[in-house]
Amino acid sequence: MKKSNYYWLAAGIVLIAANLRLPITMIPPLLPWFKTNLGFPTSLSGVLTTIPLLIFALLSPLVARWGVRRGNVPVLLAALAVMTIGGFLRIIPSSAVLIGGTILVGIGIAGGNVLLPAVIQEYFPLKTAVLTSLYTTTMGVVAALGTGVAAPLAQGTNLALSMGTLTCITLLAFLVWLGAFLKTPRKRPQPPLKSSSKTEKSSSLWGQPLTWMIAFYFGSQSLLYYSLLTWLPSYWLQAGFSAGLTGILATVFQLSGMPLSLITPLIARTKAGMYGIVLFVGASFVVGLACLVSFQQNFAVNLILAFLMGSAPAAAFALAIVFFQRKTVNITETVQMSGIAQSCGYLLAAVGPTLTGLVKGCTNSWGLIFGAYVVLAFLEALIGFLIIGHRPLKIRA
Template sequence: MKKRVYLLAGLGIILIGADLRLPITILPPILPQLHTILGLPTSVSGWLTTIPVLMFALVSPAIGKWGVRAGNPQVLFYSLLLLTVGVAIRVITNPILLFVGMILIGIGLSGGNVLLPSIIQEYFPKQSALLTGIYPAMMTLFSGIGTATVVPILKATNFSTTMMVFAVLTVLTLIVWGSAFKQLPQTNHQLESEEEAEGDFSVKNYRVTWLITLFFGIQSLLAYSLMTWMPKYWIDHGFVATTSGVLATFFQIFGIPMAIVTPMIAKRKPGMIGMALFSAIAVSVATFGMLFPTHSFFLNALWSALSGMGTASAFTLSIVFFQQKTVRFEQTAELSGTAQSAGYLSAAIGPIASGYLINQFHSWDMIFAIYLILSISLGFLGFGIIFSKKIGAES
């Protein structure tokens, strides 16, 4: 691959990472304003952020298989095209088009979620650890930037202009990847086993697939549930909304460096073991600490930081598992699609189920006890994955 194409494709991957959550995370801060601007009831507007996550769950397996058949770079381009149409539709101030846009955005983002680990493994094997760390870090960074800036931009302009401002990154990403993917060398998709030749091969036939699926699902549930409910937990325990918001930022900020360093540490089995232990221990300590409410800003900031570090590390470790537990990049795409389908379904259900339990039993202790048990299970699942054979490896 020529150096220029290599650099262009690498830039495209970084930009895709930056755009993987931004189109979704800019909406929660402005949901109250959408009630006035579009006349959306609060109960309905809440679905705007749930729809894309449900799309992740529904279409991820199909995208993984499509990538194997048609080529990952091409399918990723078509996904970005759908994403661009989705963010463009949102510019029109119309509630129906807003929901249509969110459906397209969910489908488009699924392409990046599922295919980036495989594309990095296929075209950037020597830079795999670096890029696998950078793109989740960019995802977290730009998600935080969007959350912090969307309200001031909306106040200074209007809804359409605000959506156009954030659509610029998506358009730029489409242009860069569109310029790069056509120049990437075509991979020869040869069948490498009798099982594949007979059409019987599926990653679903391997035990490690379901261990990784459970791991990804639990870390998704924990991350989305903690992000959703920790601010209310702090408010219910005496912190004002502003302070609660500051505490919540520690979750995002401390997750960024962990996303970068996790794949670098987890190149070898000892590193994977260390990061699996760290992820489980960090979230376990945080959720255990929140079982004992305190008005100490320092302790609550520590719980927020630890939970952010642990969940970010677990997410990036999942991507490492996709790459390290498969022999070929085609299997990586299929494994990624299978695991992320169940994982993002958990991400959609987790916050809703948590809210139901909180309202039903009026007990934060129950919620954080459940989170603690799930956090501990991450460690056991991690060990099970690490010591399992690779998918497609010779018996």
């Protein structure tokens, strides 16, 4: 394949990564406009962020199968087309169309979430760490910037222009990936295996303990990240911080993970580096959560805690991507592992914020909630150590 073709693929990978969180994180700041312009009920606001997470959980295994059979590059192109259509549909001033467009966006993101790690490993086997760093960092940076500019854009212009401007990033990703698709040599789709159902079951990653350990690791970091992203602002407001200071703390929480997203795949090239990352993630979660209740009204301390709790899930997410790549021995298994782990992970992520709200409503105790998070962080670290010590899977002879 020509060198220029790799540039198209690399640019496409970065642009796809830019769209894996942005369509979700841009929504919460725009909720007041949805209520005013569309009459969208406040009680249903959480649906707009929960829908994509549930779709990720449901479709990830199917996307993995499609990628194996049809090829990762064409399936990603189809996913981007669906995401672009859904994004522009959300501009139409209708609550029903908004929900429908969000469903399409979720379908598109599911494709990128599952297949992008495998594409990196397939086409850049010697640059996996570097491309994974760019992928995870771009995803976080663009998501944070989108969160910051969505509301000012809507206030300065209107809701449709704000959403349309941010959706143009998805359109750009589609166009660049179309170029990559046209320049990338076609690979023959893999036909379904002709082996018996028993053989298929025995060769499946679903029956491997390592698969479930990686799924738990990905799921626990997803649950902690989305739960904290949803509820930390409410906690800080209740603790007595002003809306302005709460906004600063929430911004630090989102942006603090950027350096870790960049360096984690590079550090994780060695087993010692992976152990260090797992230890850092566990310690950051435990210290951050344990100290929240003790230093409720100290802004400086909460600033540090926000930094720690924002860094931890970013490092854990990047390490989970490394696990997909390093604990499998071929592209097919990487795609399957990614699909299974993300299916379970995003199901937990969808449940986490809702369950946190129910516990808060029933007990009115942040201490109980943060204590449960600490236990989960301990378990996540333990499972992380076990994953690192486990040999890569070798399913098929």
